[in-house]
Amino acid sequence: MTIYPQFSETEPRHNWTRDEVEGLFTQPFNDLIFAAQTVHRAHFDANEVQFSQLLSIKTGGCPEDCGYCNQSASFDTGLKASKLMQVEAVLSEAQKAKDGGATRFCMGAAWREPKDRDMAAVCAMIKGVKAMGMETCMTLGMLSDDQTTKLRDAGLDYYNHNIDTSPEYYDKVISTRVFQDRLDTLERVRNAGMNVCCGGIVGMGEQDSDRVGMLMALANLPEHPQSVPINALMPTTGTPLGQSDELHPVEFARMIAVARIMMPKSVVRLSAGRENMSDEMQALCFLAGANSIFVGEKLLTTSNPGKTHDDVLIERLGLRSMDAHTNPSAHEVPGKPAPNHADAAE
Numbered sequence: 001m002t003i004y005p006q007f008s009e010t011e012p013r014h015n016w017t018r019d020e021v022e023g024l025f026t027q028p029f030n031d032l033i034f035a036a037q038t039v040h041r042a043h044f045d046a047n048e049v050q051f052s053q054l055l056s057i058k059t060g061g062c063p064e065d066c067g068y069c070n071q072s073a074s075f076d077t078g079l080k081a082s083k084l085m086q087v088e089a090v091l092s093e094a095q096k097a098k099d100g101g102a103t104r105f106c107m108g109a110a111w112r113e114p115k116d117r118d119m120a121a122v123c124a125m126i127k128g129v130k131a132m133g134m135e136t137c138m139t140l141g142m143l144s145d146d147q148t149t150k151l152r153d154a155g156l157d158y159y160n161h162n163i164d165t166s167p168e169y170y171d172k173v174i175s176t177r178v179f180q181d182r183l184d185t186l187e188r189v190r191n192a193g194m195n196v197c198c199g200g201i202v203g204m205g206e207q208d209s210d211r212v213g214m215l216m217a218l219a220n221l222p223e224h225p226q227s228v229p230i231n232a233l234m235p236t237t238g239t240p241l242g243q244s245d246e247l248h249p250v251e252f253a254r255m256i257a258v259a260r261i262m263m264p265k266s267v268v269r270l271s272a273g274r275e276n277m278s279d280e281m282q283a284l285c286f287l288a289g290a291n292s293i294f295v296g297e298k299l300l301t302t303s304n305p306g307k308t309h310d311d312v313l314i315e316r317l318g319l320r321s322m323d324a325h326t327n328p329s330a331h332e333v334p335g336k337p338a339p340n341h342a343d344a345a346e
């Protein structure tokens, strides 16, 4: 009789084989959750969750055709496009997020890549949010070397750039870029010394093998992404994937648990899709090793449970807020002093 499952290694590894990962996914659920909790507790306080808040700083009209996204100009979703927000307006939203309990602020733009003329405003947003003491994250699409350096010098803590699905399923979801484009930007971000936030979406009609492939692609990167968002598709009418079947809650929890085991020191984020999840399902995800959620009424453009509901759930589960800058896998991104700074003059 097996009383205890095989414990997984609790230190990061980068040589996961398909057989091993399939083995993790298909073990009995209780064994999987036990292993995930064991790995989780080796590096994190199991009752701490990071509260992050999103803001869409530039909405809609995107030239890419990601089949899940209501912000693509290729699909008629009824979403109104808008220009890049003013820096002051972004900082005012960040302050509200902080007052509401968020310790991390993630700014997203519906761009294929930023325009150089927008970089000064984007960097001012980073500096302003950082000065409030929150962790900063941005997701702006593909980056050039120069843009990457500018973000790093502004002190950006994390750059979010998802691989979204397996390399094999990628061209069924997106035709305007290839998987390697994503890897190239991730490499730039990593080499510049920023922390990487990279994950994907489930419930897009992918096979079990695609969920295996996606986690292998993430965990076998030269460094584990310090932050791994697992999104449940928020289906929108008008997008090619708007009618996809939801993944069963147990399969979703398995995805979180396997991500936790494969990337033991990373913050695993229970990201989009909480609006459609029961409290019990979310509790299962925390048990599986998720330790961050997006708070607030809205994600970027779609709805989220909101503070009233979340506060009750968080209290019911006895969860506490994780302090900013305590991710054990992340490094500090100090930013470059302004040219007139005393140290810079040396």
Ligand code: SAM
Binding pocket: 062, 068, 069, 070, 071, 108, 109, 110, 111, 112, 139, 140, 141, 142, 160, 161, 162, 164, 199, 200, 201, 231, 232, 233, 234, 235, 236, 272, 300
């Ligand atoms: N345009 C940039 C990009 O794609 O990298 C940044 C913004 S984009 C909205 C950020 C991420 O949000 C995507 O990579 C995808 O993983 C996620 N996302 C977008 N639409 C979603 C949806 N309907 N459901 C779940 N996740 C979604």
Ligand code: DTB
Binding pocket: 054, 106, 108, 139, 160, 162, 199, 200, 229, 230, 231, 234, 271, 272, 298, 299, 300, 301, 302, 303
């Ligand atoms: C991530 O993986 N999920 C967040 C964040 N990174 C940028 C975005 C979720 C977006 C969900 C659809 C929307 O609200 O527009």
Ligand code: SF4
Binding pocket: 062, 063, 064, 065, 066, 069, 070, 071, 072, 109, 110, 111, 112, 141
């Ligand atoms: Fe554009 Fe990002 Fe949406 Fe793709 S996911 S259509 S790149 S905003």
